[in-house]
Amino acid sequence: MEDINMGTHVLGKVVGCNPDFLRALNIEDIKGKVSQIIKDCNLTELKDPKYHPFPNDSFTALVGLAESHAAFHTWPELGVVTIDVYTCNYSRDNSEGARKAFDEIAKLFGKGKVIKREIER
């Protein structure tokens, strides 16, 4: 049973975001921007990405990609957003797309500090 490299996962968070900025985010607006980012990164979004709002004005996004997935969770009460972009590199190397998508999604949440790492899976 040989191990196999299953792609690149960029994961991290934006800390020090403005809580009111995070609370005021419009989910439909973010959804459209994320779709555009994914396209710009040469990745393919699956239909019906899941955006789930919570009562405290936070939300969770789970976005299927033909190349794996992206996910993020906002935490207005902490001024934090966690972000994952995972792409397989099976048919072609998507690692640059994963890095760029992470960086562009992070920019949607204002001027916090981005902390990220990259894992070969």
Place this chain on the structure above:
Amino acid sequence: MEDINMGTHVLGKVVGCNPDFLRALNIEDIKGKVSQIIKDCNLTELKDPKYHPFPNDSFTALVGLAESHAAFHTWPELGVVTIDVYTCNYSRDNSEGARKAFDEIAKLFGKGKVIKREIER
């Protein structure tokens, strides 16, 4: 801008799975089993988990949790399944639940070798 620990992410894969076993998996059956696993791990599944089948009999699952998310992708052609279970530990420590959910989800894919790691986010 202080860094904040945003929980426990268990990620990894099952390698050396039987390709025909993975191809024959019934998504509705897996969906029900995953819902039960999440409950048994004291985690809370959000409604409408997303299971996306691909033409090559692989599928992607994106499961929102009140505590963050779980995701897995099957690769019958490689005999591999990648798995993520990420839980925040904000209201309470969910790390044991994340570990157990990862292990139980991994068992759904037969007798492959489980390779995993745990990341504090």
